[in-house]
Amino acid sequence: xxxxxxxxxxxxxxxxxxxxxxxxxxxxxxxxxxxxxxxxxxxxxxxxxxxxxxxxxxxxxxxxxxxxxxxxxxxxxxxxxxxxxxxxxxxxxxxxxxxxxxxxxxxxxxxxxxxxxxxxxxxxxxxxxxxxxxxxxxxxxxxxxxxxxxxxxxxxxxxxxxxxxxxxxxxxxxxxxxxxxxxxxxxxxxxxxxxxxxxxxxxxxxxxxxxxxxxxxxxxxxxxxxxxxxxxxxxxxxxxxxxxxxxxxxxxxxxxxxxxxxxxxxxxxxxxxxxxxxxxxxxxxxxxxxxxxxxxxxxxxxxxxxxxxxxxxxxxxxxxxxxx
Amino acid sequence: xxxxxxxxxxxxxxxxxxxxxxxxxxxxxxxxxxxxxxxxxxxxxxxxxxxxxxxxxxxxxxxxxxxxxxxxxxxxxxxxxxxxxxxxxxxxxxxxxxxxxxxxxxxxxxxxxxxxxxxxxxxxxxxxxxxxxxxxxxxxxxxxxxxxxxxxxxxxxxxxxxxxxxxxxxxxxxxxxxxxxxxxxxxxxxxxxxxxxxxxxxxxxxxxxxxxxxxxxxxxxxxxxxxxxxxxxxxxxxxxxxxxxxxxxxxxxx
Numbered sequence: 001x002x003x004x005x006x007x008x009x010x011x012x013x014x015x016x017x018x019x020x021x022x023x024x025x026x027x028x029x030x031x032x033x034x035x036x037x038x039x040x041x042x043x044x045x046x047x048x049x050x051x052x053x054x055x056x057x058x059x060x061x062x063x064x065x066x067x068x069x070x071x072x073x074x075x076x077x078x079x080x081x082x083x084x085x086x087x088x089x090x091x092x093x094x095x096x097x098x099x100x101x102x103x104x105x106x107x108x109x110x111x112x113x114x115x116x117x118x119x120x121x122x123x124x125x126x127x128x129x130x131x132x133x134x135x136x137x138x139x140x141x142x143x144x145x146x147x148x149x150x151x152x153x154x155x156x157x158x159x160x161x162x163x164x165x166x167x168x169x170x171x172x173x174x175x176x177x178x179x180x181x182x183x184x185x186x187x188x189x190x191x192x193x194x195x196x197x198x199x200x201x202x203x204x205x206x207x208x209x210x211x212x213x214x215x216x217x218x219x220x221x222x223x224x225x226x227x228x229x230x231x232x233x234x235x236x237x238x239x240x241x242x243x244x245x246x247x248x249x250x251x252x253x254x255x256x257x258x259x260x261x262x263x264x265x266x267x268x269x270x271x272x273x274x275x276x277x278x279x280x281x282x283x284x285x286x287x288x289x290x291x292x293x294x295x296x297x298x299x300x301x302x303x304x305x306x307x308x309x310x311x312x313x314x315x316x317x318x319x320x321x322x323x324x
Numbered sequence: 325x326x327x328x329x330x331x332x333x334x335x336x337x338x339x340x341x342x343x344x345x346x347x348x349x350x351x352x353x354x355x356x357x358x359x360x361x362x363x364x365x366x367x368x369x370x371x372x373x374x375x376x377x378x379x380x381x382x383x384x385x386x387x388x389x390x391x392x393x394x395x396x397x398x399x400x401x402x403x404x405x406x407x408x409x410x411x412x413x414x415x416x417x418x419x420x421x422x423x424x425x426x427x428x429x430x431x432x433x434x435x436x437x438x439x440x441x442x443x444x445x446x447x448x449x450x451x452x453x454x455x456x457x458x459x460x461x462x463x464x465x466x467x468x469x470x471x472x473x474x475x476x477x478x479x480x481x482x483x484x485x486x487x488x489x490x491x492x493x494x495x496x497x498x499x500x501x502x503x504x505x506x507x508x509x510x511x512x513x514x515x516x517x518x519x520x521x522x523x524x525x526x527x528x529x530x531x532x533x534x535x536x537x538x539x540x541x542x543x544x545x546x547x548x549x550x551x552x553x554x555x556x557x558x559x560x561x562x563x564x565x566x567x568x569x570x571x572x573x574x575x576x577x578x
Contacts (some may be wrong), residue, residue, distance in 0.1 A: 093530055117553060175437065182436040186423040194410025201490060202398035202427025203340050211433065244417065300414075315470045 011173075015262060018166050022159055022221050031158045033270060038165040041266035042172045044247040045259070046219025051248075052257035053180055056106065056190030059244050060117040064094050064217040066239035068224025070128060073141035073234050083147045087225040094221025095214045096244040102213040118241065125239040140235030147229045161230055165177070168226055178195030179215065181253065188212050192257070230248050253294060255304025264303060325350035325527055326371065326402075326494060331380035333366055333549075342549040343380070353520055354527040355540035361381040364418040364529045365407075368496050371527075372404045373397040382501065385493070399427050403492035403568055407499050409483040413472025417463065420471050422447075424489025450489075457485035460522075461515060477508040482516065487523075495519065497528040501535055513539050537561065553572035 004033035022031060053300040068090035075081035075089065105116045118313050128135050135141070147155040147164060155164050179185050187208050199205050247262075250269055255261025279294045298305045326348035339364045345347040348354045356364050369375040371382060373394045381390045389397055411420045427451065435443040458464050461481040467472060474482065480500060487495050500516065501509040513535055522525055530536050536543065537557045545553040545566050553563045561567055 095508045178439065179433075179436055181428055182443060183429060183431055183437050183450060184433060185425070187426055189412060190426075192414050196374065197406060198487075199374070199394040199411050199485065200398055200404045200406070201424055202395045203423075204393070204395045289441075311414060311416070312470060312473070315468055315473065 002174065005200060008177075015170060022162060030211070031162045033274060034267075035158070035162045035165040035230060036227075037267050038169040039223050039230060039272045040243075040247065040250070040270075041224070041263055042169055043220045043223035044215040044250045044262045044266040044320065045146075045172055045176050046223070047244070047247050048259075048262040049176065049179070049188070050164070050212050050216035052186040052251060052262065053141055053185060053192060054196075054209060056209065057114045057215070058213065058216065058243060059114050059118045060101070061122035061220050061247060062119035062125060062243035063215070063239045063242060064098065064220035065224035065227070065243065066124060066128060066234075066236070067097060067232045068221030069228040069238050070135055070141070070224075071221070072225040072228040073144050074134065076228075077141050078143050083145055087147075087222065087229065089224045090225030091218045092324050093226075094217040098134065098214040098217035099210065103206070103212040106209045106213060121241050122243065125236055125241075129236040135236070138236060141314045142158075142229075142233050142234060144228050144232045146232065155229075157167060165226060165230065168222070172222075173259060176219075180259060184211075218260075251301070252291075253301055253302025253305070258301070258303050258307060261303035262300045265301070266273055311314050325525075328371070329381045329383070331367075331370060331382065332378045332398070333363075333370055333375055333441075334378045339372060339549050340382065341377075341546075344546070344549075344551045345380075346544050346551065346554060347559055348525060349528050349542060350525050351408060351520065351523065352433065352525065352541040353516060353539055354470045354525070355531075355536045355543045356529050357525065357531075357536060357543060358546035358548060362546040363547075364546055366549075368404065368498055368527075368529060372402060372496060390461060395427070398490060401460060401491070401493035402496065403487035403490045403494070404496040405480075405483040405487050405498060405500065407502055409479055409486070411471040411479070411482065412482065415471060416468050417471050417474065418451075418467040420452045420482065421457060421489055422483055424457065425450040425453040425491070428489055453489045453491075454485075455568040457488040460488055460518075461485045477504050480512060481515065484519070488519070492524060494525045494527065497526060497530075499529055499531065501530060501532055509535055 021034060025031065043061065043065050047058065051057045055263035071090040072083065076083055101120055104134070104313040105113055106121065108116050129138055131137070134147045146161075149155065153160065155161055187198075187203055190201060190203060191205060191208060197203055224238065227238070246269075247266070250265035252260045252265070253269060254263065254265030273283070276286055279286065294301075300308055328344060328346050328348075331341055331344045332339060344367065351489055356367060358364050365495050366380055368374065370377050373389070373392050373396070377390060381388060383389065384397075384400060384402065387400070392400075428471070429446040430441040431440070431446050434440075455467070458467055462513065463478060463481050463485065465477060473480065484497075484500070497516070501512050504512065509532060516539060517529070543555065543557055543560045545560060546550060547569045552568045552569055553560055555563070
């Protein structure tokens with residue numbers, strides 16, 4: 001089972017489910033909900049790299065997503081760029097901005113880093129809201145063009161956009177698994193376990209933390225850019241810290257520091273929210289206790305706890321197992 | 325091998341280490357003892373560059389290392405263990421050790437994204453180093469056990485293995501036998517002798533006097549941040565300053 005969860009077969013099955021999903025629903029609304037979930041899953045994977053794997057909780061993550069979204073919005077609407085060109089730049093802008101913010105904020109440790117980034121995220125929100133000549137202020141940017149067709153593939157219909165976001169998610173998962181399973185991922189994990197020990201093992205803390213931060217916000221930026229092309233309208237609210245908290249919940253529910261956990265969390269939670277829609281604002285009365293119970297009884301999330309249980313069983317049987 | 329000259333570290337008005345000069349001698353077991361708060365751990369932190377000294381110099385193998393960062397010092401061949409080792413409890417012991425050799429590898433992000441042959445080769449080397457280090461400390465039988473499930477003594481050995489995986493020339497051990505029973509302490513002492521036999525110099529802080537007196541080739545005694553004595557265990561045992569300041573006059577017969 002454990003082997004199954006981590007095997008290519010399991011990921012293949014997940015991909016097949018994603019490909020088959022439109023046939024199972026045939027409903028444009030469901031496709032839109034799922035596509036949005038895919039976009040936020042990409043951003044959550046990024047947040048998980050810096051938080052789950054490197055141990056630094058970045059609360060400005062939604063701010064970076066907004067930077068990516070506005071990069072696409074501004075370049076396409078005001079400067080006539082193509083969506084694809086702007087999308088590439090949305091990642092690049094975040095990587096560059098992430099370097100500056102990273103070398104300042106990552107000097108702080110633990111809660112201080114989180115509080116600092118909370119402020120950074122709010123400043124990003126304010127800049128977007130107040131800098132009207134650049135960002136159109138509270139009005140937001142309307143009429144963002146849909147992604148231009150690639151050959152015969154046009155991205156106008158919800159179905160085409162669904163497959164586009166799915167393709168990006170698959171790519172994001174593939175790259176992330178490569179990173180976290182490599183020596184580089186082990187370096188990040190060593191920093192999470194204890195920066196003093198990591199440093200004593202010859203790991204350059206600052207360089208590696210900044211790299212993890214940049215990769216993380218690159219995911220946020222690309223997810224934001226994709227979001228702009230998908231929703232075609234963006235406002236300053238994209239930068240709101242509540243989006244970061246949503247992503248944190250996705251990670252906690254699924255399991256911090258795993259690839260599958262945050263992914264499943266990001267895909268499942270929107271559906272749970274949708275299904276509790278009839279309760280309106282009272283749905284948090286249901287939501288809150290579920291979260292509290294989860295954190296108490298499954299502190300490593302659903303996937304995290306399952307993997308820990310499997311690892312322990314394998315260890316008892318003396319079997320080697322791969323770290324996920 | 326390691327030459328320390330008038331090393332001082334002040335925290336505010338307090339001198340945690342005050343004008344200490346000494347040498348860590350190659351191929352020997354160098355012990356640092358002293359009452360609680362004597363500045364032993366600060367002394368280690370200065371050597372390992374976790375703290376920058378207020379004044380004084382540290383020379384390692386003829387090179388001034390006073391102003392380097394901890395990771396640079398580690399790359400030059402100074403490894404250390406801590407009083408408590410922060411491992412990833414949900415991963416196996418072997419998995420925890422693989423990163424130990426990371427400092428001798430070069431693969432970066434680009435290699436990771438391409439899955440280059442350099443990366444694959446280096447990952448193989450790191451895994452091999454981890455296995456070697458685990459064999460060396462006598463824990464190959466628990467390679468696949470979870471790090472969170474091993475005993476205190478095994479955890480101490482894992483810490484040794486992690487330091488060994490960095491290919492060090494000098495190992496700084498901070499209370500290697502802390503919280504471990506007498507038989508296990510004997511085993512750890514044997515392991516420390518084995519490390520030295522393999523050409524790695526050892527410097528250690530320890531409170532267990534019996535162990536130190538039998539293990540150390542050379543002892544440095546610190547009290548209130550200052551060096552009060554230095555010499556062989558025999559000399560230290562007889563030194564009236566040490567007996568007075570460290571053990572207390574009532575222990576003079578020990």
